[in-house]
Amino acid sequence: MAPAPDGTAGSTVLPVDLGDGNTAPAGYQGLGYVDEGGVTIxxxxxxxxxxxxxxxxxxxxxxxxxxxxxxxxLVETSAVTTELFWGASWVPQLDDKGQETGIYRLDLASTPDLNEFSFVVDWSHKGILSxxxxxxxMVADRGAITLQRxxxxxxxLTIDALDHSGDLGYVLTNNNIKGTGPTPPNPAG
Structure with missing residues (x-):
């Protein structure tokens, strides 16, 4: 996840390569583990x-x-995942001397701002990266949090694409889909 590109100098640069399949693209933050149900696109x-x-x-x-x-x-509890889920930012609480107490507060507005961001999903299978x-x-829907022992x-989270100059998004792969280029490595033989 990264801020949505806004066309100004220093804004998010959309990835045009596949990376290594394990590392978030430059300027993006990884959201950690996803539950075993996987990702639905x-x-x-x-x-x-x-x-x-x-x-x-x-x-x-x-x-x-x-x-x-x-x-x-998402199954990792971190600042980036919880702020994305709740749609608000954590703020450290201060004591009467202005010192941080070690407690953080996330305020849920009655009229929340809907934050725009850029989103990337990487996956791989037998040396094929996508x-x-x-x-x-934007986050279009949030599920309930169930607290169980x-x-x-x-x-x-359900994340919906917004229009970006006539596009919703794109998919990259090194799979030889057209049959005209080299076949990517297959570690399984």
């Missing part, structure tokens, strides 16, 4: 059919809406 298009008298089937479909969504459940990049995103705290 859903591109979707909603259409309206164009029906005509001369045909029993539509002759065309018009795009009504498009979406690119990522859903995951990366989904969403230049501009035998479970870690989990932070379920």
């Amino acid at each position: 859903t591109p979707s298009i909603e259409t309206d059919p164009v029906n005509v008298w001369q045909s029993a089937v539509p002759v065309l479909y018009n795009v009504k809406s498009a979406a690119f969504q990522i859903k995951c459940t 990366r989904a990049v969403i230049p501009r995103a 035998t479970e870690a705290q989990k932070y379920e």
Whole structure:
């Protein structure tokens, strides 16, 4: 995760390479472990059919809406994951002398600000690296936190892409999908 690019000098530079599959791109913060349910990436298009008298089937479909969504459940409790989940920032509490007490407070506003950010998901399989990049995103939904003795705290998030100059995002891979380049290494043989 990183701040959404805003076109100014020093703003987030979107990744154009795959990296090593283990390290967040330059300028991005890693969010740590995701629960065993994994990450769900859903591109979707909603259409309206164009029906005509001369045909029993539509002759065309018009795009009504498009979406690119990522859903995951984070299992690491850190400043970056909890601030993303709660939509607010931790503030150290001070004593009457202005010294930090070791207690942090996160205020939940009744009219919260919706923060924009850039989001990247990396995955790999047998030497094939892939990366989904969403230049501009917002948290669209948050799941409930269930506190159980035998479970870690989990932070379920649904992240929706926002328009970025006509794009929702993009996917990179070193898989020889077109069959025209070198085949990436396969450590499994």
